Amino acid sequence: MDRRRRRPAEELAGLFRGSVFLAGFLLASLAGAGAVAALGDAPIRGMLWVARTADPARALGSVPSECLKVPADPVLAAKVEVGRAAFRTAVLLGGQAGRAGINCETCHRNGRTNPDFLFPGVSGAPGTADVTNSLFSTHRGNGIDDPKPIPDLAAPKSKLKISQDPAEKKLEPFIHGLITEEFDGPEPTPAVLEGLAAYVRALDPTACPARARQPLGVGLLMADARRAMRAAHVEAASGNAATAVVMVASARSRLGLIDERYAAPVLARDRAALREADQRLAEAQSALREHRADATQLLKAWLARSGPLEVELKAGEKASLFSPALLSQAVRRRLPG
Numbered sequence: 111m112d113r114r115r116r117r118p119a120e121e122l123a124g125l126f127r128g129s130v131f132l133a134g135f136l137l138a139s140l141a142g143a144g145a146v147a148a149l150g151d152a153p154i155r156g157m158l159w160v161a162r163t164a165d166p167a168r169a170l171g172s173v174p175s176e177c178l179k180v181p182a183d184p185v186l187a188a189k190v191e192v193g194r195a196a197f198r199t200a201v202l203l204g205g206q207a208g209r210a211g212i213n214c215e216t217c218h219r220n221g222r223t224n225p226d227f228l229f230p231g232v233s234g235a236p237g238t239a240d241v242t243n244s245l246f247s248t249h250r251g252n253g254i255d256d257p258k259p260i261p262d263l264a265a266p267k268s269k270l271k272i273s274q275d276p277a278e279k280k281l282e283p284f285i286h287g288l289i290t291e292e293f294d295g296p297e298p299t300p301a302v303l304e305g306l307a308a309y310v311r312a313l314d315p316t317a318c319p320a321r322a323r324q325p326l327g328v329g330l331l332m333a334d335a336r337r338a339m340r341a342a343h344v345e346a347a348s349g350n351a352a353t354a355v356v357m358v359a360s361a362r363s364r365l366g367l368i369d370e371r372y373a374a375p376v377l378a379r380d381r382a383a384l385r386e387a388d389q390r391l392a393e394a395q396s397a398l399r400e401h402r403a404d405a406t407q408l409l410k411a412w413l414a415r416s417g418p419l420e421v422e423l424k425a426g427e428k429a430s431l432f433s434p435a436l437l438s439q440a441v442r443r444r445l446p447g
């Protein structure tokens with residue numbers, strides 16, 4: 111137990127245990143304590159860990175471009191895809207972080223950094239996090255507030271602290287420690303761990319696209335979901351059901367990020383379509399867990415229907431919180447004054 115943990119952190123921890131409605135209520139009660147300045151309902155969960163001073167269009171409406179150099183070797187490329195999906199899966203992390211929906215990509219947006227990240231009790235200045243904070247970890251809480259800047263994982267390798275030289279085998283134990291100790295997550299499968307290391311190694315400053323940032327929208331999230339599902343299919347076909355389950359969880363996390371922005375009444379049909387698509391993913395996970403013969407077929411069928419789903423969702427995107435205008439309205443509504 112971390113005795114120097116700040117009170118708001120404890121209260122926020124409680125918040126994440128509750129429902130969305132309870133969250134609104136607790137945030138309102140925090141107003142009295144003056145603990146958190148950003149109050150009211152948070153229609154997008156990400157609002158809870160974005161600095162109040164951040165430009166919402168940047169922090170919630172866009173992400174830095176990914177700098178990924180996919181290896182030519184197909185075996186290694188498949189590992190990178192497993193890692194890429196795992197990097198975007200909340201269930202990989204346990205404890206408060208996992209329950210809050212935080213995943214590697216929350217801090218390392220698209221494998222990069224996140225100058226707007228601010229999580230009370232975990233961050234110091236925006237863009238920092240104390241990954242040894244016991245709010246996230248029952249193992250490593252060191253009783254000291256020492257938030258560090260979130261590093262850009264696509265920085266030149268020489269600028270990073272942990273050696274990524276495969277021969278040195280430093281990266282795998284580091285990531286293992288992050289998941290199981292700092293974030294209290296369950297033991298990852300060997301393929302997930304290897305994949306995460308392969309993904310981090312494949313992040314490369316020479317692979318950065320010309321555009322520094324890209325809009326966060328249905329297209330990007332559906333592309334992520336499809337990549338995760340293709341990785342799920344490859345893993346399932348090679349008999350790695352447990353890893354495939356994580357890949358499907360990644361796709362479900364991406365659908366969740368779309369769903370929360372489609373709350374407007376006019377988008378009821380899109381929401382229903384999203385939930386039905388999520389249900390089919392849940393069924394695929396059950397089939398994988400039960401080692402059923404139809405599991406790979408379910409994954410393929412989902413992929414085949416993801417195109418039409420995306421077209422339908424895109425038709426409603428302007429009425430969703432992916433619209434920059436509606437997003438900034440929602441952020442303003444949430445802020446006092």
Ligand code: HEC
Binds near residue numbers: 214270
């Ligand atoms: C709450 C925010 C947060 C989350 C979530 C997070 N990280 Fe980090 N990560 C950090 C911070 C902050 C550091 C720098 C720590 C330091 O300097 O001591 C870091 C450091 C790293 C490094 C070392 C970079 C170097 O300099 O060599 C790697 C690799 C990394 N993270 C990968 C991951 C992976 C993989 C996950 C998911 C399992 C993850 N991170 C989740 C904030 C986060």
